[in-house]
Amino acid sequence: MWQFICRRLGLMFLTALSLTFIVFFLTNLQPNLEKLAKTEGNQRMSDTQVESWLDDRGYNQPLLLRYGEWLGIVPGYVRTDEEGKTRGRCIRHGIKDTPSYCGLLQGSFGYSTTFDEPVGGVVSTRLGLTGILMFWVMIVMVPMALIIGILAGIREGSKTDRTLSTVAIGLTATPEYISGVILSVIFASTIVFGERLLLPSSQTAMENITFSNFTLPVMTMVLYGMGYIARMTRASMAEVMTAQYIRTARLKGVSFANIVVKHALRNALIAPFTVIMLQFPWLLTGVVIVETLFNYKGFGWLLVKAADTNDIELLLSCSVVAVVVVLVTQLISDIGYVFLNPRIRVNS
Amino acid sequence: MPVWIAMVLTFAVSYFFRDRLGLYGRLFDTFTGSIGFALVVFWLFTAIFADQIITFDPIDQLAGMRKKIPGTLVPDTLTAYLFGGDLLGRDIFSRMVMGSRTVLSIAPAATIFAFMTGITLGLPAGFYGKKLDTILSFIANLVLAFPVILLFYLLVTPAVRSTGIPVIVAAVLFLFPIIFFVVLFQSRYYVQPRKRNVYVGLTLILGFWAYSGLAFNQDPLQLLGLKPVFYMDSNLLNIFVSVVFVNSPTVFRIVRGLTMDIKTRDYVAAAQTRGEGAWFIMLWEILPNARGPLIVDFCLRIGYTTILLGTLGFFGLGVSPESPDWGMTINEGRKLLAYFPHMAIPPALALLSLVLGLNLLGDGLREQSLKD
Numbered sequence: 001m002w003q004f005i006c007r008r009l010g011l012m013f014l015t016a017l018s019l020t021f022i023v024f025f026l027t028n029l030q031p032n033l034e035k036l037a038k039t040e041g042n043q044r045m046s047d048t049q050v051e052s053w054l055d056d057r058g059y060n061q062p063l064l065l066r067y068g069e070w071l072g073i074v075p076g077y078v079r080t081d082e083e084g085k086t087r088g089r090c091i092r093h094g095i096k097d098t099p100s101y102c103g104l105l106q107g108s109f110g111y112s113t114t115f116d117e118p119v120g121g122v123v124s125t126r127l128g129l130t131g132i133l134m135f136w137v138m139i140v141m142v143p144m145a146l147i148i149g150i151l152a153g154i155r156e157g158s159k160t161d162r163t164l165s166t167v168a169i170g171l172t173a174t175p176e177y178i179s180g181v182i183l184s185v186i187f188a189s190t191i192v193f194g195e196r197l198l199l200p201s202s203q204t205a206m207e208n209i210t211f212s213n214f215t216l217p218v219m220t221m222v223l224y225g226m227g228y229i230a231r232m233t234r235a236s237m238a239e240v241m242t243a244q245y246i247r248t249a250r251l252k253g254v255s256f257a258n259i260v261v262k263h264a265l266r267n268a269l270i271a272p273f274t275v276i277m278l279q280f281p282w283l284l285t286g287v288v289i290v291e292t293l294f295n296y297k298g299f300g301w302l303l304v305k306a307a308d309t310n311d312i313e314l315l316l317s318c319s320v321v322a323v324v325v326v327l328v329t330q331l332i333s334d335i336g337y338v339f340l341n342p343r344i345r346v347n348s
Numbered sequence: 349m350p351v352w353i354a355m356v357l358t359f360a361v362s363y364f365f366r367d368r369l370g371l372y373g374r375l376f377d378t379f380t381g382s383i384g385f386a387l388v389v390f391w392l393f394t395a396i397f398a399d400q401i402i403t404f405d406p407i408d409q410l411a412g413m414r415k416k417i418p419g420t421l422v423p424d425t426l427t428a429y430l431f432g433g434d435l436l437g438r439d440i441f442s443r444m445v446m447g448s449r450t451v452l453s454i455a456p457a458a459t460i461f462a463f464m465t466g467i468t469l470g471l472p473a474g475f476y477g478k479k480l481d482t483i484l485s486f487i488a489n490l491v492l493a494f495p496v497i498l499l500f501y502l503l504v505t506p507a508v509r510s511t512g513i514p515v516i517v518a519a520v521l522f523l524f525p526i527i528f529f530v531v532l533f534q535s536r537y538y539v540q541p542r543k544r545n546v547y548v549g550l551t552l553i554l555g556f557w558a559y560s561g562l563a564f565n566q567d568p569l570q571l572l573g574l575k576p577v578f579y580m581d582s583n584l585l586n587i588f589v590s591v592v593f594v595n596s597p598t599v600f601r602i603v604r605g606l607t608m609d610i611k612t613r614d615y616v617a618a619a620q621t622r623g624e625g626a627w628f629i630m631l632w633e634i635l636p637n638a639r640g641p642l643i644v645d646f647c648l649r650i651g652y653t654t655i656l657l658g659t660l661g662f663f664g665l666g667v668s669p670e671s672p673d674w675g676m677t678i679n680e681g682r683k684l685l686a687y688f689p690h691m692a693i694p695p696a697l698a699l700l701s702l703v704l705g706l707n708l709l710g711d712g713l714r715e716q717s718l719k720d
Contacts, residue, residue: 178699289497289662307502330493
């Protein structure tokens with residue numbers, strides 16, 4: 001078991017390393033750097049000015065070297081320009097003695113050029129906001145999806161099953177940007193007691209979450225994710241219900257409710273567990289859309305912002321977070337699967 | 349109007365001969381399957397007959413029609429903007445109809461390319477296993493671990509386009525269909541050299557003709573001064589490549605899993621005893637037997653690709669600002685949603701119904717293929 005986890009962790013590490021390098025490479029393409037120079041410096045810079053701007057800030061070093069700097073295994077650059085101003089990767093305002101290494105390994109995620117703040121702080125605040133959103137989404141989505149899936153799976157082919165399955169398919173066919181638009185049209189224009197029932201923007205939800213400003217984003221995300229989980233639950237429930245031991249239990253005269261709750265449910269919930277875990281990476285994409293749609297300034301919003309301004313270090317940190325989320329949930333789903341299903345043995 | 353006629357004809361003919369049409373015919377036995385098929389066929393014919401259906405030019409801007417509600421008559425004519433006018437005074441109905449063409453020309457093609465790539469790599473990975481499998485699986489997982497949206501932001505920007513990375517990726521990805529067909533015919537007909545030469549030769553000529561046109565935008569006809577047959581706008585290429593790139597690892601995983609499963613069957617062992625080549629077994633023994641799940645996934649994947657294209661348009665990374673892309677129209681419309689809901693709703697419902705149709709179709713096919 002431990003060997004398995006160690007191997008997975010090693011593979012995870014390798015994946016994360018390759019992925020960050022790819023992101024690093026893509027954000028550091030020459031046109032992207034020029035764009036960065038122009039947004040940060042001056043829109044009307046000449047080519048030579050751009051070149052010297054990039055040179056002064058250490059952007060013209062070899063790619064691998066700079067990747068190493070970012071990781072913190074190569075000392076940060078220090079450069080003095082013609083005006084005698086010294087710039088360095090690790091030199092920031094207000095810090096007297098500068099360390100020579102400052103990268104991921106030293107716990108520094110770098111410096112955001114858009115927000116003019118250390119990336120670590122920016123990312124963690126935004127991530128916190130998204131965390132709240134995710135929490136509510138999960139709280140609403142998982143039970144609802146499981147109930148729909150179980151009800152549909154109890155009697156395969158029945159009317160309930162047909163209806164619920166069609167609903168689930170319909171939900172998976174409605175991406176967030178469509179359900180969000182439709183829901184806002186329906187609810188945000190409904191006036192109850194002289195006030196709007198739900199607000200189409202969640203900007204105020206960042207300080208103060210209320211039912212009216214937070215329901216729409218949560219509902220939008222829940223609807224799309226729910227369909228898939230419900231379908232998986234239904235499939236696994238339907239399979240379990242045809243198993244031999246269920247028939248045995250019925251022949252013994254156990255009541256139907258008892259069979260479902262005591263015999264079928266535990267076995268039927270193994271597959272949905274994996275699916276729910278693997279939904280997290282998808283939630284990440286959903287978060288980007290929903291946060292843009294409802295103007296909730298969380299992690300997804302940050303990602304869009306970073307990509308728009310080509311804020312290299314911010315974008316890198318965002319992708320590290322995203323990749324870690326994906327890989328950790330994969331690991332948890334694998335390990336959890338083994339625990340839930342004793343029939344599966346991990347062989348290393 | 350031509351859409352309804354074509355649809356009725358398709359349905360009548362299909363229904364009449366459903367007994368002889370195998371899986372496709374049995375689709376009509378299920379209610380959801382027929383509904384799904386109807387929706388898909390509806391949009392397919394809409395895309396084909398788009399030129400006859402549209403009432404106005406989708407990029408024509410009429411100043412007097414800005415933000416007009418559905419059904420407003422256009423001055424000096426007797427026709428109306430059926431779904432109203434958008435911010436620039438364009439006819440939303442016509443834009444929606446033309447948008448179906450954009451979606452239906454990209455999504456299925458991209459899905460086919462993704463399948464070719466996934467199959468060409470997934471079969472040997474599942475069949476041979478070992479090192480090849482480890483390496484290919486690692487790469488596939490690498491791509492899958494990327495949040496899709498981040499990948500798009502990194503790949504589909506004008507800056508990346510100027511570096512030529514999409515062309516390189518396209519050059520690699522577009523090679524797979526050619527490899528696939530060459531190997532397919534080579535393994536089948538290498539005992540009949542004359543037939544083999546014809547098929548392989550044709551594939552190579554057609555393949556590289558399309559290849560040079562699509563990937564490098566240098567159709568041989570263009571060099572001769574003629575109108576190119578295969579041509580892709582650099583922006584479109586960028587999107588196309590990204591969509592294929594995102595989809596192929598999933599297909600790879602499915603094909604690999606299926607291959608590993610089917611590999612253990614008796615008929616594969618029998619084929620090996622007969623001395624059949626590895627590629628013949630993969631392409632002519634395993635692949636046809638894996639077709640059921642693959643066809644189902646194909647339907648679902650087109651729907652998923654449609655959603656993906658919409659997402660791209662939603663973030664302003666769509667095909668081109670003027671084109672009536674659904675995702676983009678939704679994005680434009682949502683900004684004024686509180687005041688003019690009619691702008692975003694038609695493309696949203698259009699996309700919804702198409703994806704729903706594809707999903708229902710996939711589900712119907714799955715149900716029917718499981719009955720075997």
